[in-house]
Amino acid sequence: MSAEERARRTQGADEASIAAFAAASPPETGVALVAVGGYGRGELAPYSDLDLLLVHDERVEAGQWAADLWYPLWDAGHHVDHSVRTPAQAAEQAAADPRVALGLLDARHLAGDSNLTLRLRGDLLTQWRREARQRLPELRELVSSRANLMGELAHSSVPDLKESVGGLRDATVLKALVASWLVDVPHAELERSRTSLLDVRDALHAVAGRATDRVVPEYWGEIAGLLDLPDDRAAQRLTRAAGRRITHLSRLTWSRAEAVLRRSSGPRRPALESVGGGVAVSNGEVVLDRGARPENDPTLLLRAAAVAAERGLVLSPATAARLVRECPPLPDPWPAEARDLLVRLLGAGRGLLAVWETLDETGFETGAIATFLPEWEPVRLLPHASVVHRFTVDRHMVETCIEASALIRRVARPDVLLVAALLHDIGKGGLLEHSVAGEPVAREIARRIGFDDREVDLVGLLVRRHLLLPEVATTRDVDDPATVAAVLAQVPDREALELLVTLTEADARATSEKAWTAWRASLVRTLFRRCVEALGEGTGPDVAVPDPIATVPDKVLRDLSQVWVETEPTDEGCRVTVVARDRVGLLADAAAMLALQRVSVRAARAWTVEAADVAEVAIGLSQWEVADVELDETVLLQRLENIVAGRLDPSERLARRSSARLEPTVGVRPEASATATVLEVRAEDRPGVIYAVCRALAGLGLSVRSMHVATLGPQAVDVFYVQEDAAGALDEVRAARAAHVVREALLDTVRLEDPQT
Template sequence: MCAKAYESSGGPDAGAAIVAVGGYGRGELAPYSDLDVVLVSDEGVDVGEVAGEVWYPLWDSGSRLDHSVRTMTEMVAAADADLKVALGLLDVRHLAGDPALTLRLRTTMLAHWRRGSRDRLPALRDLVRTRHELAGELAHLSVPDVKEAEGGLRDATVLKALVATWLVDVPHVELERSRGALLDVRDALQEAAGRGTDRIAPELWTDVAHRLELADARAAQVHVRELGRRIAHLSHLTWRRVDAVLAEPARIRGPRRPRMERIAPGVALSADEIVLDARARPADDPLLLLRAAAEAAERDVVLAPATAARLARDSAPLPTPWPAEARRLLVRLLASGRGLRSVWETLEETGALPAILPEWQRIRLLPHASAIHRFTVDRHVVETCVEASALIRHVTRPDVLMVAALLHDIGKGGLTEHSVAGEPIAREIAERMGFDPAAVDLVARLVRWHLLLAETATTRDPDDPATVELVVSRLESVEALDLLLALTEADARATAPKAWSSWRAGLVRDLARRVGVALHTGSTLPPIATEDVVVPPVVRAGGLSIVVDPAVDGSRVRVVAPDRVGLLADLAAMFALARIPVRAARAWAQEQYAVSVWEVGEPGLDAAVLRQRYDGVVDGRPDAARRLRPAGGAGLEPAVVVRPEASDQATVLEVRADDRPGAVYLVCAALARLDVAVRSAHVDTVGPQAVDVFYLQEASAGVLSDVRATEAAHAVRAALSEPAGS
């Protein structure tokens, strides 16, 4: 039609052409799309009279026309002035006139886009973010917009523009398959609506399903939301790669060879992506997928999709029950905060998630029955984990909190009330994960009663003793109450901003306070550690004894030495400086000697090498205080609490902080500087959090005064918080 109109107008054969741009240029017209065309000419070629002769026949045909007339120079200037114009001109297609001019135009626009891409991509990213904020996510909207929403056709077009920069790539087959399927959805939608629209109203789902030859409206919703999620995943991944490229200086010449840094067994970091290192053996290491995912999430970097897909295909299955290290890795992944979102998305899109949680399919892409929810059930669960990760300082069992957050809605989708249906499923999963019976009961109890505090606080009289008795009968312990309070807040925050208003939060916390008073039965902290050991002759002579025994996934190190203030700090530095992870430790005094047993995550340790490292720490080689200072950042603040009710023999200090090399050293060194003796210690790592209990006395023996206890707590908190260089 355009060619015939141009020919009839008497347009020149050289120096002028009609080109299609945007969706028309890509050949993606929907039934009610506009025709975006430009009459372009070389400088000095007059096409003023031709334009009118061309447009009138097109208008008379009933076509919806979006047209313009520009010279080549004006085309470049328009692209420079408007990002949307620049994107549209990347898809120039010849319609009529001089094909050589069209070819020059296309080549010029692509070259211009590539040359200026580093400067223009930040603005493009802002444009995309603004659109996402306004339009929402295709996978979660009740009335999804297949073009403008995140994961829609507009994002697919932007991805093609990012590939055109030559800075990054995207899986072409997957993108084109998803884009083509979403174009089919738009065609079916507009045919069903009888007008040009990109929004699928609820009453149109059945007709759209019929036109797409899908079973029913529910199947059509799943199909569309899955396409949106897949394109959104490709978009997130590609933009992360764009950020990594833009953070580097432009390369003048030569191939790009990213450096690989081994960061965990079988796992490496390369160009801000987690990949497998050359020594990885997926068939021999069932924990490799969890390890790679946890590292990616904690570092907030990309889990390379090819890596996840390979691990899903080639990894040995996790044994049943899971080993303790598998649980630790899962909890690290779940408690990683915002880094969880993209990694979980990659696990889903690559088919790796069933290897970790096959029950996830029950809730995948499942819409919520309540309109207050802003996400589908599966995404809501991920958001609940993200919210719960910020609350782990409030509980002693962050592993139970995070797994309960993951499973709290696992019973949805059936006819039975979801908390009732979810309890036995959660119990089975927790048992498979290898939790001890008490922890399994806690997880199941939290899933069963995860609505209890919110519903009771907003529907019952808090002053009625029966209200408190009801909650007490369901929870039975302070530990369960603390966990449920954290889960309730995380669940509400993940639902919608209004679901955790100050009014609702106040009601829930007031109820929890009343229940806590009724449940409180004294300290739940571990007792002072003690165990009679045979003191080796070398220790009686004033020396130090280190014995290493193999343990599951690591080693057990027993140290006996003459007791002194600062000994525990030096031993902790010995491990931390060698980057040997301490999973648990117990320390106690036996007569004038100090005994400590360390469970560490490094197999095959040599006692002689450890002794050399210890001697170096004592001699100040290297400077442990300088090397092990906190790195700083936006992590959770440590929780340091004096528990006066826990012991009559010592002052008890409870510390909850990030599990990182040097945390135990920082605590013990701070206490040593105050000349405070650690008479007993219980150091434990639960997921990403260290939960440590120290029984303190003055060096001359005796409980610390209130002033000294406060001073000790302040010093420990400062040591764990103050970043290096401050």
């Protein structure tokens, strides 16, 4: 199966068509026989139709000879798809239907008046280029509709070599986009992938004995033999790799075409918009900023990928390729920044898919992913053994991350959840049961990316037991204490259970619609509740108050009429400490100080400390772990003093809404403390979240006894121990009111977007 064989088939069809044209005795001028579509491109498979167009000048009448033309071809056993048109009629049909236009763009002269064919081709190309800006949205809609019906060639269990996303039809569309002169594609890559699919289709026709583009599972072995490949898995990898490459080129080319259309119709934007950290945005693509030094920054590839995924933009393949070449390898273990960037990438939602695809396709063989996750290669393009799965193993793992990103509100450790989602099937492809094989691999990866021992254990447990809950729930009585005991013997604590049940749902949703039915979901959730009840645990005891006062100078404690701000460099950025006389609203002011500086807060702690022997007043102390390393204490102090004195209103400066995929949630945890009311706030990480919460609580006259903030990937998980100003926990009504007010304050700061876009 090769291009030479297709050329021989095309030559034979040409000879038969030319002979039939001559036998029909058409007029000598004003008539031409033209091959269009796949035949025009010379891509005939063993059972392909002959797509023929008989073109005649308006002055030439298509008489009986035109009807007689087709009989010799039919008698010879050819399947002929034919039409008779004038050039004007052909142009009219092309203008009315982009599918017709695609076929006519590949018109190739066979017989008759060659000048007529040249005129036809020239007119059609001119029309296509002239109307391209108006026609592309219509063509894009056709491509999207087909994608919804046919799925992706790279990941479908029964792919269609022509109509699936990444199939031969998409390759034809790409050539038409190039013909519009609006965009270009890497021709060598496109032709290599297209040729591979044509070879597979030739073999498929030979195996099936008929014209078909759908590859059923039982055909793969014979296809492998005809293509001189070792086994069916190799045949699938070849086919799916070509399909995924065309899909990648298609997404990239369409993104660039749409950017061209936007530039021609909308306001002009800066050519290069810096977003920090050596990364910039240009024409809808994430690129390197001026002055970026990849050779000095091993995290730059992950940073560019995370920015692209979070913003739903294209990661420029040229930029990714350069970063692969020039960035030094990440150290072992990774720095916290690299781990945070990976979690941000995995938690980006639907934006992850195209960026991960670009990383995987940067370099035709292994891609950029191998630079930070070499364990990915064994599962790359690996088909699932079960037909329940709608995707290959690697794509399923990415889809699980996407599903998990919409569920991170449910868990205390979304970073662990997202990493486990990426790695839960990493053991597939070997001889051992995949969860058993995957656990040590996942543990090693978790250790390498910088998780501590407890986190490594959690990742390993989730990978090893990710099938436990659905298997037990669907095969055992969830109300039987023995069932619960069996689960708790393997998953011993609530934190792990919450992570596991969330991973279970994400995994099932990524598998197929049938894998997470209402019935199955009900069983799994009931089992989870029974296990939690058996544990008899709340969320844990109150956090012990440390002794941070020891770090504060005595002179500050003796005069609390002023606020005190200190910055201290850390391995991961900077620690900012704020001390002042405690009062309602102090934390809101400190949070506003940092938010106005656009500082990225990674973690924070706040305490109210009684120090009667020093100042005979309550001291409010907060410590903020931030990513920025060059903060000026004087600037921070001046800004905080202006806020405290009322000379600066932070609410005005922070009023602009930020985009968010997930709605903020506020929960009351009455079991968490006997002396305070615990509010658990989850919102997408952005400047101003802590300020909005503290300001809302201060507006109710409530005091924040302690605060515990952690930014885990894309999510801020903030816990506030709240008391009445006169001390003591809030009653039920007051707690509900506080939760409502905080949530409304957070909603006022975001512009919600569709999480699936």
